[in-house]
Amino acid sequence: xxxxxxxxxxxxxxxxxxxxxxxxxxxxxxxxxxxxxxxxxxxxxxxxxxxxxxxxxxxxxxxxxxxxxxxxxxxxxxxxxxxxxxxxxxxxxxxxxxxxxxxxxxxxxxxxxxxxxxxxxxxxxxxxxxxxxxxxxxxxxxxxxxxxxxxxxxxxxxxxxxxxxxxxxxxxxxxxxxxxxxxxxxxxxxxxxxxxxxxxxxxxxxxxxxxxxxxxxxxx
Amino acid sequence: xxxxxxxxxxxxxxxxxxxxxxxxxxxxxxxxxxxxxxxxxxxxxxxxxxxxxxxxxxxxxxxxxxxxxxxxxxxxxxxxxxxxxxxxxxxxxxxxxxxxxxxxxxxxxxxxxxxxxxxxxxxxxxxxxxxxxxxxxxxxxxxxxxxxxxxxxxxxxxxxxxxxxxxxxxxxxxxxxxxxxxxxxxxxxxxxxxxxxxxxxxxxxxxxxxxxxxxxxxxxxxxxxxxxxxxxxxxxxxxxxxxxxxxxxxxxxxxxxxxxxxxxxxxxxxxxxxxxxxxxxxxxxxxxxxxxxxxxxxxxxxxxxxxxxxxxxxxxxxxxxxxxxxxxxxxxxxxxxxxxxxxxxxxxxxxxxxxxxxxxxxxxxxxxxxxxxxxxxxxxxxxxxxxxxxxxxxxxxxxxxxxxxxxxxxxxxxxxxxxxxxx
Numbered sequence: 001x002x003x004x005x006x007x008x009x010x011x012x013x014x015x016x017x018x019x020x021x022x023x024x025x026x027x028x029x030x031x032x033x034x035x036x037x038x039x040x041x042x043x044x045x046x047x048x049x050x051x052x053x054x055x056x057x058x059x060x061x062x063x064x065x066x067x068x069x070x071x072x073x074x075x076x077x078x079x080x081x082x083x084x085x086x087x088x089x090x091x092x093x094x095x096x097x098x099x100x101x102x103x104x105x106x107x108x109x110x111x112x113x114x115x116x117x118x119x120x121x122x123x124x125x126x127x128x129x130x131x132x133x134x135x136x137x138x139x140x141x142x143x144x145x146x147x148x149x150x151x152x153x154x155x156x157x158x159x160x161x162x163x164x165x166x167x168x169x170x171x172x173x174x175x176x177x178x179x180x181x182x183x184x185x186x187x188x189x190x191x192x193x194x195x196x197x198x199x200x201x202x203x204x205x206x207x208x209x210x211x212x213x214x215x216x217x218x219x220x
Numbered sequence: 221x222x223x224x225x226x227x228x229x230x231x232x233x234x235x236x237x238x239x240x241x242x243x244x245x246x247x248x249x250x251x252x253x254x255x256x257x258x259x260x261x262x263x264x265x266x267x268x269x270x271x272x273x274x275x276x277x278x279x280x281x282x283x284x285x286x287x288x289x290x291x292x293x294x295x296x297x298x299x300x301x302x303x304x305x306x307x308x309x310x311x312x313x314x315x316x317x318x319x320x321x322x323x324x325x326x327x328x329x330x331x332x333x334x335x336x337x338x339x340x341x342x343x344x345x346x347x348x349x350x351x352x353x354x355x356x357x358x359x360x361x362x363x364x365x366x367x368x369x370x371x372x373x374x375x376x377x378x379x380x381x382x383x384x385x386x387x388x389x390x391x392x393x394x395x396x397x398x399x400x401x402x403x404x405x406x407x408x409x410x411x412x413x414x415x416x417x418x419x420x421x422x423x424x425x426x427x428x429x430x431x432x433x434x435x436x437x438x439x440x441x442x443x444x445x446x447x448x449x450x451x452x453x454x455x456x457x458x459x460x461x462x463x464x465x466x467x468x469x470x471x472x473x474x475x476x477x478x479x480x481x482x483x484x485x486x487x488x489x490x491x492x493x494x495x496x497x498x499x500x501x502x503x504x505x506x507x508x509x510x511x512x513x514x515x516x517x518x519x520x521x522x523x524x525x526x527x528x529x530x531x532x533x534x535x536x537x538x539x540x541x542x543x544x545x546x547x548x549x550x551x552x553x554x555x556x557x558x559x560x561x562x563x564x565x566x567x568x569x570x571x572x573x574x575x576x577x578x579x580x581x582x583x584x585x586x587x588x589x590x591x592x593x594x595x596x597x598x599x600x601x602x603x604x605x606x607x608x609x610x611x612x613x614x615x616x617x618x619x620x621x622x623x624x625x626x627x628x629x630x631x632x633x634x635x636x637x638x639x640x641x642x643x
Contacts, residue, residue, distance in 0.1 A: 018462055020462065020463070060508070061508070062505065062506060062507045062508050062511065063458055063505070063506050063507065064458035064459070064461045064462065064507060064511065067455050067458040067459060068458065068459055068462050071459060105328075105329075105332050106335075107322065107328070107335045107337070108335070108338075109338075110338060110454045110455070113455075156333065156335070156624075157585050157586075157589050157623040157624060157625055158332065158333070158624060158625060160586065160589055160590060160625070161625065186539075186540065187585045187586055188586070189584070189586050191584070191586040191587055191590055191591065192586045192590065195586070195590040203505070204505055
């Protein structure tokens with residue numbers, strides 16, 4: 001926070017401390033009344049999200065904080081992003097491309113959405129293709145998006161077979177060695193990883209971020 | 221209340237029934253049973269076992285009863301779950317126009333299980349309305365949102381205030397055709413649910429005649445899970461921990477009253493002392509210890525104490541890994557509950573809670589669905605040797621019942637291993 005002025009430090013602190021009302025009011029004032037650079041405000045948000053992520057890793061924050069942080073980021077982004085065209089600067093380069101979706105037969109998305117959010121705030125370009133995703137859709141999306149990592153999500157035990165089928169189809173399409181595959185969800189463990197043929201599994205959003213950073217050679 | 225149901229056919233069946241029930245109750249009372257009981261909880265696995273589709277399982281009362289009976293006679297569990305009631309929900313869901321699930325023929329294929337739709341069925345700004353008048357809130361907002369049959373009831377008159385002769389003009393809205401139509405639909409749905417319940421009662425009585433007790437009668441729910449799962453939705457609830465903290469705490473507290481009333485009425489109807497309480501929001505990873513001890517545990521404990529004081533036996537199923545919660549949830553009178561753990565380390569649960577509660581669980585779903593029979597055998601042996609034989613009052617079961625895709629030979633391995641290693 002060395003390069004921040006007092007107001008900017010205040011915004012980051014309020015965001016990181018889940019002080020939603022004050023943080024939103026300040027961000028709004030900076031953007032709409034004081035003409036702050038919207039790219040700079042979003043950068044401050046990312047700094048705050050970085051702190052949130054670290055607190056989550058340390059076991060100080062849990063899912064409610066990730067959800068609220070996502071909401072705060074979205075609300076400030078809704079004001080800041082339309083202003084970006086009028087200001088200099090751009091989005092920082094993304095670390096890697098991640099394609100994520102809940103496998104076919106399974107309609108659950110809470111965990112997937114949190115993983116998507118955590119990857120996004122950690123600098124990855126994430127494409128979330130939704131729930132109950134057919135094998136063919138995964139293949140088509142992979143061919144188009146060219147991801148570095150594919151994340152398969154599933155909460156139900158039926159997802160084990162859906163993940164296995166999806167990975168087998170990726171293999172058959174000759175795409176298996178072009179990216180890493182991680183799986184996650186309520187019942188996923190090493191037994192399921194082995195069964196499906198995924199490269200790794202994770203039990204929470206931090207695991208997903210760590211896996212992607214390790215695979216991309218980025219310091220965690 | 222003593223043992224569930226009545227009508228035992230033969231002395232041999234009665235002896236078998238009593239012995240099985242005694243094992244379960246010995247565990248509850250923290251006495252060592254003559255052998256480790258094994259419970260059977262299954263839903264869509266019965267479709268696999270019986271060679272039918274999930275859709276057939278949801279719509280054919282007779283077939284579910286037939287397959288359920290076959291499974292019980294093959295595996296001889298010490299207790300079985302309400303197999304018909306848990307599976308054959310299709311006609312009732314159709315009749316009431318249920319909106320919170322997708323089920324075969326309604327959003328998912330014939331071979332998929334039903335799945336819950338996590339949504340905000342209560343909006344963030346409706347706490348005051350719910351808190352002031354829960355019944356009015358249910359009638360005008362909640363029930364129409366979750367079931368089509370109730371949709372006309374959102375035009376019911378506001379009943380408080382209909383005093384003396386004001387009542388006369390106040391009831392005029394009852395002639396509204398939407399309200400009348402809605403009431404007729406609800407009555408038809410109730411008749412279908414009664415048919416479902418009658419099939420379950422008949423199944424329970426039939427299994428009792430064959431010597432097999434049910435593991436529980438009714439279900440209940442913890443206050444936090446009620447509001448998170450069925451009202452605010454997962455993310456709505458998590459935001460409320462910050463945005464609506466005081467009102468949420470008030471609602472959690474208030475809900476204990478109506479949850480208890482509902483549970484006592486249902487337990488009486490099913491004539492069974494054990495109350496199954498599935499929980500979803502207790503896991504270590506979901507909220508901080510402080511949040512757990514503020515929002516989840518206090519009202520859950522009050523609910524369990526209320527049930528215990530009313531002569532019932534709470535059986536919470538603590539989903540996912542709750543190992544870090546064990547010390548906190550041990551604050552309950554000893555010998556009154558069964559804690560069913562899904563992914564919590566059962567050996568650790570025994571070490572912390574062994575002299576407080578009976579335990580149930582927890583063969584891993586991934587092992588059961590993808591493992592080999594010998595691996596299932598080893599997992600049962602581990603629990604028998606490290607929990608049951610060390611004094612743990614464990615009822616063996618899968619982590620949250622038999623997963624739908626489990627190969628039958630793995631279920632056979634689980635039951636056989638229980639007999640092999642623990643009597």
